[in-house]
Amino acid sequence: xxxxxxxxxxxxxxxxxxxxxxxxxxxxxxxxxxxxxxxxxxxxxxxxxxxxxxxxxxxxxxxxxxxxxxxxxxxxxxxxxxxxxxxxxxxxxxxxxxxxxxxxxxxxxxxxxxxxxxxxxxxxxxxxxxxxxxxxxxxxxxxxxxxxxxxxxxxxxxxxxxxxxxxxxxxxxxxxxxxxxxxxxxxxxxxxxxxxxxxxxxxxxxxxxxxxxxxxxxxxxxxxxxxxxxxxxxxxxxxxxxxxxxxxxxxxxxxx
Amino acid sequence: xxxxxxxxxxxxxxxxxxxxxxxxxxxxxxxxxxxxxxxxxxxxxxxxxxxxxxxxxxxxxxxxxxxxxxxxxxxxxxxxxxxxxxxxxxxxxxxxxxxxxxxxxxxxxxxxxxxxxxxxxxxxxxxxxxxxxxxxxxxxxxxxxxxxxxxxxxxxxxxxxxxxxxxxxxxxxxxxxxxxxxxxxxxxxxxxxxxxxxxxxxxxxxxxxxxxxx
Numbered sequence: 001x002x003x004x005x006x007x008x009x010x011x012x013x014x015x016x017x018x019x020x021x022x023x024x025x026x027x028x029x030x031x032x033x034x035x036x037x038x039x040x041x042x043x044x045x046x047x048x049x050x051x052x053x054x055x056x057x058x059x060x061x062x063x064x065x066x067x068x069x070x071x072x073x074x075x076x077x078x079x080x081x082x083x084x085x086x087x088x089x090x091x092x093x094x095x096x097x098x099x100x101x102x103x104x105x106x107x108x109x110x111x112x113x114x115x116x117x118x119x120x121x122x123x124x125x126x127x128x129x130x131x132x133x134x135x136x137x138x139x140x141x142x143x144x145x146x147x148x149x150x151x152x153x154x155x156x157x158x159x160x161x162x163x164x165x166x167x168x169x170x171x172x173x174x175x176x177x178x179x180x181x182x183x184x185x186x187x188x189x190x191x192x193x194x195x196x197x198x199x200x201x202x203x204x205x206x207x208x209x210x211x212x213x214x215x216x217x218x219x220x221x222x223x224x225x226x227x228x229x230x231x232x233x234x235x236x237x238x239x240x241x242x243x244x245x246x247x248x249x250x251x252x253x254x255x256x
Numbered sequence: 257x258x259x260x261x262x263x264x265x266x267x268x269x270x271x272x273x274x275x276x277x278x279x280x281x282x283x284x285x286x287x288x289x290x291x292x293x294x295x296x297x298x299x300x301x302x303x304x305x306x307x308x309x310x311x312x313x314x315x316x317x318x319x320x321x322x323x324x325x326x327x328x329x330x331x332x333x334x335x336x337x338x339x340x341x342x343x344x345x346x347x348x349x350x351x352x353x354x355x356x357x358x359x360x361x362x363x364x365x366x367x368x369x370x371x372x373x374x375x376x377x378x379x380x381x382x383x384x385x386x387x388x389x390x391x392x393x394x395x396x397x398x399x400x401x402x403x404x405x406x407x408x409x410x411x412x413x414x415x416x417x418x419x420x421x422x423x424x425x426x427x428x429x430x431x432x433x434x435x436x437x438x439x440x441x442x443x444x445x446x447x448x449x450x451x452x453x454x455x456x457x458x459x460x461x462x463x464x465x466x467x468x469x470x
Contacts, residue, residue, distance in 0.1 A: 001385065001386070001431050002381065002383050002384075002385045002412075002432055003384045003385065003409065005382075005383050005384065040457065045383065045384055070273055070276060071276050074273075074276075074277050074454060074455060074456070074457055074460060075457055076411055076413075076455050093270065094272065096272050096273055098270060120306065121305050121306035121307065122380065122415070123305060123380055123382070123414070123415075124305065167382070167413075168380075196369065196376070196378065196379060197378060197379070197380065198378045198380070198382050221378055221382070221383070222382075222383065251409045252407075
């Protein structure tokens with residue numbers, strides 16, 4: 001039976017991790033490769049790098065990060081942040097990424113998703129949706145970290161992205177992101193039930209129960225979290241044990 | 257015994273990930289783009305992502321179809337991964353009907369989008385799932401006769417699945433939505449995995465290690 005994926009997300013800036021595992025025994029905690037190895041050993045099911053490099057001069061650092069990670073970590077790797085062209089995706093895949101996550105570029109030009117899916121296959125095209133509540137039971141797509149409204153309805157947008165070829169959706173609730181109050185379950189369920197592809201829930205995880213709810217009540221296929229893992233509040237193994245105890249199927253952590 | 261392995265480099269697939277995983281297992285990797293290079297393979301790995309017909313068209317464009325069949329007929333270890341596994345079959349039904357390499361009899365068809373109870377099933381089938389033995393003893397002395405016996409899971413990402421015509425060619429299956437989906441095929445020296453060993457952590461490396469020693 002297919003298991004629910006737990007996906008840690010690392011923010012990478014100029015080739016360095018700026019929000020990541022707070023492990024004292026790492027020689028270089030800012031090195032994405034070191035962090036990826038820690039998560040791999042801990043039993044993470046997939047890893048996401050979010051490139052938050054602002055300067056275009058340093059944009060190429062992410063390819064080096066991906067290449068060095070893929071040399072040592074044999075698990076699925078997704079990269080998002082600043083993916084704007086087919087050439088960006090090609091370079092990420094050549095460096096060793098398995099999936100590219102598209103957000104702003106899809107809002108500006110939805111056909112980019114179609115072009116990318118036709119060229120590389122839907123399986124490696126993730127569309128990221130940042131959604132904010134605008135009325136009860138109604139959510140709107142925002143860009144630029146929740147600052148810019150687009151007027152686009154989130155559920156309709158999710159369906160359209162899947163029609164254009166997205167193989168997976170990464171759904172972040174901008175209302176909940178960083179609050180530790182749990183996923184926006186109503187939003188997550190509305191999107192998950194509306195589309196045929198897997199939905200990764202993101203934004204707001206503060207407890208292990210939140211991870212469980214994302215699946216049981218939000219109907220998500222996978223859960224993404226950053227801070228609860230990075231700051232050592234919980235380990236991947238604890239998250240998996242908790243989910244298993246709640247009846248969610250997970251991939252057991254291999255103990256060497 | 258040598259650990260030489262040739263990866264078919266035809267413009268499809270996460271070739272680098274496959275290469276790195278094989279090198280991690282001490283494989284001596286070369287890439288093949290020409291018919292000559294493919295014919296010289298001691299062991300052959302055929303990766304593949306994207307659509308069935310697209311992969312076949314790329315191989316045809318490089319005149320690699322006959323060399324691949326020759327290597328398979330010669331008895332060298334031959335491993336297809338993901339769509340590289342699907343095109344081992346006779347025919348694929350993605351965006352119309354298309355001929356495959358025909359090394360293993362059977363079709364490649366869409367994963368049903370309904371589960372056994374009539375509920376909707378998410379497709380693509382993405383994530384980690386356990387492998388099962390279609391019949392007891394099927395894995396004996398095969399690439400799966402190792403770490404995978406311990407119930408380890410492997411990573412899948414696919415919307416289509418093979419249906420071998422002969423049940424003997426079905427090497428492994430995985431449960432999704434209450435149904436058994438073909439997860440690996442094997443016939444003599446030709447093996448295909450629907451899952452990605454190069455992305456399946458220790459379990460996947462164990463399989464590749466066996467392939468290099470085969």
